[in-house]
Amino acid sequence: MDPEELALFRESLRQATANHTGKALDDALDELGWRDALTADRRAAVSALFDLQGRANATSSALDWVMAGALGVHGPVVLPPLGSWEQPRQRGLATFAFANRAPDGVVVTPVSGIDPALGMVEVTGDLGASASDAWPDTVAAGQLALAHELVGASRTMLQLARDHAVERVQFGRPIAAFQAVRHRLAESLVAIEAADAALGAAWEVGSPQTAAMAKAVAGRNARTVARHCQQVLAGIGFTTEHPFHRYLRRVLVLDALLGDTRALTQQLGDELLSRRRLPPLLPL
Amino acid sequence: MELDAFRASLDSWLDEHSDELAPAFEGAGTLDQQMAQLAKVKRLAYDAGFIRWGWPEHVGGLGGSPLLRGYLGEALTARALVDPGGYSMVEVLAPTMIDYASVELAAEMVPRLLRGDEMWCQGFSEPGTGSNLASLACRAERGDDGWHVTGQKVWTSFAQFAQRCVLLTRTGLPDSAHRGITAMFVDMDSPGITVRPLGTMHGGEEFCEVFFDDVVVPFERTLGEEGQGWSIAMDLLPFERSTSLWHRGAFLNRRLESLLEAAPPGALSGAEVGDVFLQLFALRARSRATQYRMAAGERLGPETSVDKILLATAEQALFDLVPAALGDDVLLADDAGGEQWRSQYLYSRAATIYGGSGEIQRNIVARRLLDLGADA
Numbered sequence: 001m002d003p004e005e006l007a008l009f010r011e012s013l014r015q016a017t018a019n020h021t022g023k024a025l026d027d028a029l030d031e032l033g034w035r036d037a038l039t040a041d042r043r044a045a046v047s048a049l050f051d052l053q054g055r056a057n058a059t060s061s062a063l064d065w066v067m068a069g070a071l072g073v074h075g076p077v078v079l080p081p082l083g084s085w086e087q088p089r090q091r092g093l094a095t096f097a098f099a100n101r102a103p104d105g106v107v108v109t110p111v112s113g114i115d116p117a118l119g120m121v122e123v124t125g126d127l128g129a130s131a132s133d134a135w136p137d138t139v140a141a142g143q144l145a146l147a148h149e150l151v152g153a154s155r156t157m158l159q160l161a162r163d164h165a166v167e168r169v170q171f172g173r174p175i176a177a178f179q180a181v182r183h184r185l186a187e188s189l190v191a192i193e194a195a196d197a198a199l200g201a202a203w204e205v206g207s208p209q210t211a212a213m214a215k216a217v218a219g220r221n222a223r224t225v226a227r228h229c230q231q232v233l234a235g236i237g238f239t240t241e242h243p244f245h246r247y248l249r250r251v252l253v254l255d256a257l258l259g260d261t262r263a264l265t266q267q268l269g270d271e272l273l274s275r276r277r278l279p280p281l282l283p284l
Numbered sequence: 285m286e287l288d289a290f291r292a293s294l295d296s297w298l299d300e301h302s303d304e305l306a307p308a309f310e311g312a313g314t315l316d317q318q319m320a321q322l323a324k325v326k327r328l329a330y331d332a333g334f335i336r337w338g339w340p341e342h343v344g345g346l347g348g349s350p351l352l353r354g355y356l357g358e359a360l361t362a363r364a365l366v367d368p369g370g371y372s373m374v375e376v377l378a379p380t381m382i383d384y385a386s387v388e389l390a391a392e393m394v395p396r397l398l399r400g401d402e403m404w405c406q407g408f409s410e411p412g413t414g415s416n417l418a419s420l421a422c423r424a425e426r427g428d429d430g431w432h433v434t435g436q437k438v439w440t441s442f443a444q445f446a447q448r449c450v451l452l453t454r455t456g457l458p459d460s461a462h463r464g465i466t467a468m469f470v471d472m473d474s475p476g477i478t479v480r481p482l483g484t485m486h487g488g489e490e491f492c493e494v495f496f497d498d499v500v501v502p503f504e505r506t507l508g509e510e511g512q513g514w515s516i517a518m519d520l521l522p523f524e525r526s527t528s529l530w531h532r533g534a535f536l537n538r539r540l541e542s543l544l545e546a547a548p549p550g551a552l553s554g555a556e557v558g559d560v561f562l563q564l565f566a567l568r569a570r571s572r573a574t575q576y577r578m579a580a581g582e583r584l585g586p587e588t589s590v591d592k593i594l595l596a597t598a599e600q601a602l603f604d605l606v607p608a609a610l611g612d613d614v615l616l617a618d619d620a621g622g623e624q625w626r627s628q629y630l631y632s633r634a635a636t637i638y639g640g641s642g643e644i645q646r647n648i649v650a651r652r653l654l655d656l657g658a659d660a
Contacts, residue, residue: 162654177660179643182650186593189649193590194566201569210565216558217566262555269558276544278561281537282568284287284355284530284575 001037001044009037010048017049021058022096022119035065042069042141043203050145054152054254057246059118061097063145070141071134076101078123079142085212085259087135091124093257098123115249140211142258144202147211147218150254151195154218154225157247158188161229164236175232184228191221201282209268209279216264219255226251285337285348291355294334298359304328305365311620312367312627315488319403319445322370325360326400335374335398343382344395350527354575357531361538368535369490370442372528373397377404377450380520384507385469393448393469405446405472407437407494408517415644417452417517418462422496424453430502431455431468433476436495439638443479443492446472450520451501452513465513469505476500486630487623524639525588526578529595530571536595536602537564539628543602543609546621551609560605563598570594586652589645596635596642603632 001009016028029035029049037045049062064076071077078092096119099108106125113120132138162185165176175181195218202214226248230237237244255261272278298305305328307313307321329335338353339345353375360366374397381390396402413420422435433453443449449470456464472479476499481489508516540560543552571591578584606629607614613622614629636642650656 162656166656173660174657176650176656177658179647179659182654182656182659183643183646185654185656186646186649189654190590190593194570194594197570197573198562198566200573201565213562213565217562220562265558265562266554267558268561269552269554269556272544272557272561273552273554278537278541278544281534282565282572283291284351284358284572 001041006044006048009044010052013048013052017052017056017058021056021117022060025053025058025060026062026097029060029062034062038065038069042066046141046145047148047199047203050148051152051155054149054154054250055156057117057153057156057243057250059096061095063142064095064097066145067138067142070138071132077138077142078127079257082256083260083263085139087131088123089127091122092127094121094123095119096121103128113253115246115253117246118250118253120253136208139258140208143211143215144199146254146257147195147199147202147215150215150218150222150251151192151199153247153251153254154188154192154195154222157225157229157244157251158185158192160237160242160244160247161185161188161232164233181232184232188225188228191224195221205282210282212259212264213268215259216261216268219251219261220265222251222255223261285346285352287349287351287355290334290337290348290352291359294356294359297332297334298363298365301328301332302363305363307365309620311624312488315445315490318367318370318488319442322366323400323403325365326374326398329356329360330395330399339378339394339398340382342387343378343390344398349579351575351579354527354530357527358534361531361534364538368528368531370403371531372524373404373406373442375527375531376520376523377406379523380450380467380507380516381469383519384467384512384516386504389469389504396447402447403442403445404448404450405440405443405492405494406520407440407443407449407451407470409439410436411438415641418465418514420452420454420465421458422451422453424455424466424468424501426455427500430500431466431506433468433470433496433499433501436493438482438491438493440479440492440494441490443472443494444481444489448472449494450507452517455510455513462514463511465517466510467507467513467516468501469507470499470501474499474501485633487627521640522584522588525592525595526571526574526584529588529591530568530575532595532599533564533568533571536599537568540564540602543605546613547609552605556605560598560602563594563601567591567594567598586648589640589648590653592640593642593645593649596645599632599635603629 012032020028067077076098078088078094080086080088080092098121102108109122111120111122165181166174168175198214198217202210233244236242309317334356336346337348338350341347357371361368378394381394397404410420424431424433449472451468451470453466455466476497478495480493482491574591606625610625614625
């Protein structure tokens with residue numbers, strides 16, 4: 001896509017994610033040809049949609065299409081249970097769209113949990129998946145999408161906290177005038193830009209390892225952003241009248257899917273320790 | 285010359301001349317040894333042409349993208365041929381000379397810096413002027429024969445080795461803040477200059493106090509216009525946070541690898557090593573994007589404070605691992621290897637202090653990138 005096409009595409013996705021979620025967002029994505037875009041320009045389609053989905057706190061079954069494309073299958077892909085990135089055989093998680101397409105003998109149970117709005121389902125039964133050589137690339141494709149969603153959610157958390165800080169007056173001035181508050185917001189922006197840059201590098205290198213690294217950075221940094229922004233939002237951010245809580249919930253689940261920060265970081269570190277050398281670095 | 289061709293030809297040149305380029309000392313060496321090594325490497329890289337790429341032809345360069353400079357410094361740092369601190373003066377000061385010195389002065393002086401004939405320093409901070417740069421007091425007054433400079437600078441890196449100094453002076457009224465500052469290019473052998481190196485906790489006497497007692501600086505050595513010093517400084521500081529940060533990031537990756545090699549089994553945990561490498565990965569990704577923005581002709585500004593915050597945080601996180609992982613070496617041993625780890629660990633403590641403290645960088649992010657308005 002050239003820059004102009006990309007801007008138009010992104011704007012239509014922005015409207016779709018701002019106005020729809022769940023099945024309605026899936027329909028909107030079908031209508032504007034997001035799946036064709038996924039085939040034509042995977043990076044543009046994934047980065048734009050998942051960033052905006054994260055910003056809007058919307059949900060869709062787009063992750064299915066991203067991972068199915070990488071795995072080379074037509075149906076939806078079952079994600080491993082939390083804490084794992086191995087190809088699931090008996091038990092896993094899926095987007096809400098899986099319920100309509102589940103094979104016979106597979107039991108689908110809706111998951112409410114900390115983020116009911118995400119509409120995930122738990123899947124048990126014979127998932128019939130034979131080990132696929134394409135699984136590492138499938139995980140990587142999903143990790144990149146989730147990392148974009150984490151960065152998008154982080155950007156909205158920062159926007160909410162920033163707007164609150166310049167409007168909320170205490171001691172006769174906006175709380176944004178106080179260095180303790182300013183530095184929390186600055187720290188949040190640094191965390192977001194770091195995750196965003198790591199994602200750009202992961203797309204360029206295109207290896208499963210860099211995708212996992214970008215996901216780990218995005219998950220860790222989204223938690224950093226959530227911590228600082230929640231403190232700046234203070235009382236109002238703790239109420240359900242303010243949207244912050246929905247983003248905190250979403251970040252916790254997105255971080256846990258396809259390997260959480262802690263597990264991915266540990267795996268990376270163990271590999272470095274066993275090889276005693278660094279992998280090839282991102283070239284200039 | 286394209287980056288890929290430059291990379292290939294530089295890499296093979298570095299391989300072929302590795303003996304000639306290698307330092308004649310073990311470990312970090314003394315500061316004198318480091319300076320001699322830096323001059324030697326620059327001279328060889330100049331004669332072979334490599335250090336001239338990425339600079340304009342009118343200052344002795346061969347043209348081409350600044351990315352070539354990015355790769356050269358990275359390769360020299362990654363192979364432990366230069367220390368990124370001393371090498372960074374080229375990246376910080378040559379652009380200022382090219383943009384603000386007269387064409388003749390830049391053409392005469394910049395090649396000497398590139399070729400390693402000279403070392404330059406940067407006279408910004410003063411005893412009463414740390415974070416608040418606009419409050420500087422080193423006075424320059426007009427005389428018949430040029431500016432007469434009287435005052436004191438501090439934290440001037442490598443001043444004892446430097447032939448020239450890019451100096452910020454107060455030419456306006458004492459309270460003229462950022463409006464009354466003028467930059468000039470000063471010969472360090474001018475009568476009236478006294479340099480006093482400061483002992484610092486990491487060992488090398490890199491930082492100096494510099495005293496100016498009625499030092500005469502010809503008017504043609506003025507950089508930019510009288511009163512333009514603040515904007516020159518604001519243009520210079522992003523250079524500290526772009527190519528030189530890319531080079532420093534390469535240094536940190538090299539030292540992480542050395543740490544992996546040196547640490548006894550079990551001394552490091554996967555979680556902490558993974559976390560540091562992730563930080564270095566994000567820093568490298570961010571800094572790489574900055575190199576490409578610069579190469580595309582974009583004007584660098586406050587967004588480079590993000591790069592500096594990432595660098596300082598990653599540098600301290602890396603060296604935080606060292607005392608525990610290499611306890612005997614760092615805390616007890618007096619050999620070159622132990623001394624190098626010790627010195628680099630202690631130097632890393634300053635990463636959030638020098639070149640704009642962590643607090644100042646966050647103030648810049650808050651004010652300029654998040655538009656939070658004035659602070660209290």
